[in-house]
Amino acid sequence: MKKPLSQIWDLESLFPGGSSSKPFHDYLEKNESDIHELSAQIKKLKTPENARDIQPLADVVTLLQSVAIRIRQAGAFIGCLTAQNQKDKQAILLGGRTKTISAQYASALTQFEQILMEIDGSTWQEILNDDRFKDIAFPLDEKRRLASDKLPPEQEALVNDLAVDGYHGWGELYNTTVSQMTIPFEEDGKVKDLSVGQAQNKLSDPNKAVRDEMSNRWEEAWSKNADFCADALNHLAGFRLSLYKHRGWEDLHKEPLDYNRMSQQTLNVMWETIDKNKDIFLTYFERKAKLLGVDKLSWNDVNAPIGSDSNKISYDDAADFIVEQFNKFSPKMADFTTHAFNQSWIEAEDRAGKRPGAFCTSLPDSKETRVFMTYSGTASNVSTLAHELGHAYHQHVMNDLPPLAQQYAMNVAETASTFAEMIVADASVKAASNEEERLALLEDKVQRSVAFYMNIHARFIFETNFYTERKKGLVGVDRLNELMVSAQKEAFKDSLKDYHPHFWASKLHFYLTRVPFYNFPYTFGYLFSAGIYARALEEGQGFEDKYIALLQDTASMPVEELASKHLGVDLTKPDFWQSAIDLSIEDVKEFLELTK
Structure with missing residues (x-):
């Protein structure tokens, strides 16, 4: 009989001792020491003799990449400690x-970056063509280009220092506020104080009475804490907007578009x-x-399940199923997942005591990853597990690239x-044992499309409008509620019975720095x-190496170039987006056919 898989991850192999780990303490000290050395080496680059020699630059780049990898490793380890135990105060201090x-x-x-910017054009091209820099030419050139949009180095350094207790501090205050919240709810004749994560699960309960209650x-709880959340959100936005003003940035989307290596035209065409x-x-x-027996969907009905997917799936069965399906497209991805x-990376x-949600974090120094979730045996859990393992595989195929060539952005990470x-x-839909289960799984897929096309769109509209108003001054709770409902109505085509005014307070993503x-x-x-995925369906396992090549290029070119090189499509035109949307439209059509 096969030994059951562990559902508790192994962190001891990284740094034994958890938040009290002596090796981790030494690791942080090494990082601090190397950053001082890096700063000293960078200052030497300004000397006349080094300005004419590429080798000192190569030495700085080598140390810079080494420090970057270890900072990511340390941050990931802290993230794991605080996720597995929200009351680990020592881990919070280490954070x-x-x-x-x-x-x-x-x-x-x-x-x-300032030194790179001061190098003349012809010399810079020689550097990029040098064998020591060829594999990181794109990220180096990107840093040089973006540096010209920033403040002088001394002012940017001051910004970074002040951000720790200012900008990032407001994000931490939001986290503290949420960690102290409880929401009373009656279950089995007893009133229980639920955490925010536990309460959120009730919002998609199959029983409408539970959802409505x-x-x-939920609205009441967030209303009571709205002033604290509004303070955090206003000051986070205020910090950003002040920095943008001093940098001379007028476009609210400049920073996220630069970060995601994506053009405004692509973003506009996608939403249109x-x-x-x-x-x-x-x-x-x-x-x-109609299926839920209501005249019109409420906000909390959108994610309500249809049909029944009550059959629980064991963790080991889920693992076997995921590996089996991955293997049909990519044996290498299946081997990695096994x-x-x-x-015990999961x-x-x-x-x-665990934090809500799920994530995958990269530990590039040890060339490992860790996946976090809370598995309760639902079909949605299986999808979440596969999702996070997809993140893990992405990092896996990047591990042997230079550190600067591993820094892919969020948009391609989600790919x-x-x-x-x-x-x-x-x-899962194809393997459903009966029509009711098939309907439940299919509807779960459609829900995800709704989330990306409408819920996420509402968030984007809200943030754009909020930041525009924040330029004029603080935005109060009532106005934040109005902006949120207005964005939801626009994104959902005013198709719902009611909306979620305090969504701006309850959604963590608005507070991430x-x-x-x-x-x-x-x-x-x-x-x-x-x-x-459409391409993979056509080519099967023959697409495996092409897929890996695409992932390995995700930090080495803009997304438009990535799509053109590996898929032969133009992201600035609607054709590609329409073909992708058509896949989810087919899911809706099948749902409508099954329920007519």
């Missing part, structure tokens, strides 16, 4: 230390094409309302994960992966 180290690195990097309590295709989803809403399960145990999820979701506009990259990744 503050790693943010300070990251700020020091960012300041050194700014000095380095929790929806009321989605908007033209929403009508069939409104028909789906009407059908779903390795991840066997090496934290899936359903227990108290690999969603591709993996699509493989498993499609296979690492990436601004943490929304549209999800939709990009969903549709880009749909195009890749």
